Amino acid sequence: MAKQFNVALIGNPNTGKTSVFNRLTGLNQQVGNYPGITVEKKQGICKLDRGVKAHVLDLPGTYSLNASSLDENVVIELLLNKNDKDFPDVAVVVTDIENLKRNLLLFTQIKDLGIPTILVINMADRMKRKAITLDVAALELRLETKIALISSRENRGFESFKKAHHQLQNPICYALFKRFKYCPRVF
Amino acid sequence: MVTIASLKKGQRGIIKEFSVDIVPLKLLEMGCLPGNEVALVQTAPFQDPMYLNVNGAHLAIRKETAAQIEIEIIKQ
Numbered sequence: 001m002a003k004q005f006n007v008a009l010i011g012n013p014n015t016g017k018t019s020v021f022n023r024l025t026g027l028n029q030q031v032g033n034y035p036g037i038t039v040e041k042k043q044g045i046c047k048l049d050r051g052v053k054a055h056v057l058d059l060p061g062t063y064s065l066n067a068s069s070l071d072e073n074v075v076i077e078l079l080l081n082k083n084d085k086d087f088p089d090v091a092v093v094v095t096d097i098e099n100l101k102r103n104l105l106l107f108t109q110i111k112d113l114g115i116p117t118i119l120v121i122n123m124a125d126r127m128k129r130k131a132i133t134l135d136v137a138a139l140e141l142r143l144e145t146k147i148a149l150i151s152s153r154e155n156r157g158f159e160s161f162k163k164a165h166h167q168l169q170n171p172i173c174y175a176l177f178k179r180f181k182y183c184p185r186v187f
Numbered sequence: 188m189v190t191i192a193s194l195k196k197g198q199r200g201i202i203k204e205f206s207v208d209i210v211p212l213k214l215l216e217m218g219c220l221p222g223n224e225v226a227l228v229q230t231a232p233f234q235d236p237m238y239l240n241v242n243g244a245h246l247a248i249r250k251e252t253a254a255q256i257e258i259e260i261i262k263q
Contacts, residue, residue, distance in 0.1 A: 066212055099243065
């Protein structure tokens with residue numbers, strides 16, 4: 001019997017979340033090479049490994065969980081309300097390889113919420129041209145998160161992405177901010 | 188004071204401490220923090236807006252905003 005769960009695509013504006021969404025769901029949502037294209041939640045269905053049917057939610061881009069506009073608010077309202085029917089079982093943070101540092105702010109905030117998280121690094125096709133190399137294994141250890149390096153333009157990396165979901169079946173989620181280490185009295 | 192607005196094309200600087208009241212939160216979220224490197228890539232005519240490379244990411248800001256952020260210029 002197929003189980004289903006909610007997957008939310010979160011990330012900075014213009015990282016390719018909607019392109020990833022289109023690849024996963026086979027739908028054809030509007031994309032554009034400028035931020036501010038997706039302004040509300042879009043939904044679709046994707047089959048992951050071993051009969052798991054996922055409800056994929058494409059969200060507007062945001063730089064952090066401090067919302068400064070209506071479309072960024074869509075993301076925050078979803079993530080702070082555990083009772084929302086769309087509340088994600090898995091949060092997929094989509095980042096782009098060229099701006100990885102900046103993108104990781106939001107990633108750490110999502111991870112600290114305690115939701116099982118996968119980090120997707122998109123635009124892998126740009127790595128060769130920009131002479132960027134990345135030690136994925138080391139980054140996975142440092143961030144304590146599964147990473148999928150993909151290129152939605154070339155449709156590569158999606159198999160490892162789907163596999164990463166499966167490894168999250170019974171996750172133990174550690175927030176990146178080690179509460180007890182920094183301030184045991186307060187936390 | 189030496190600010191981002193004082194940068195010449197191609198020059199780099201390290202951002203010094205600043206009051207969070209003056210700088211928009213969004214800039215902080217995009218990496219405009221003390222200790223990070225900022226370089227002037229290009230400016231529009233009349234030097235406004237300024238196209239910068241802040242900590243690896245490209246963004247453009249008004250000269251007025253750039254003048255609020257103090258930096259220490261890196262000598263080439």
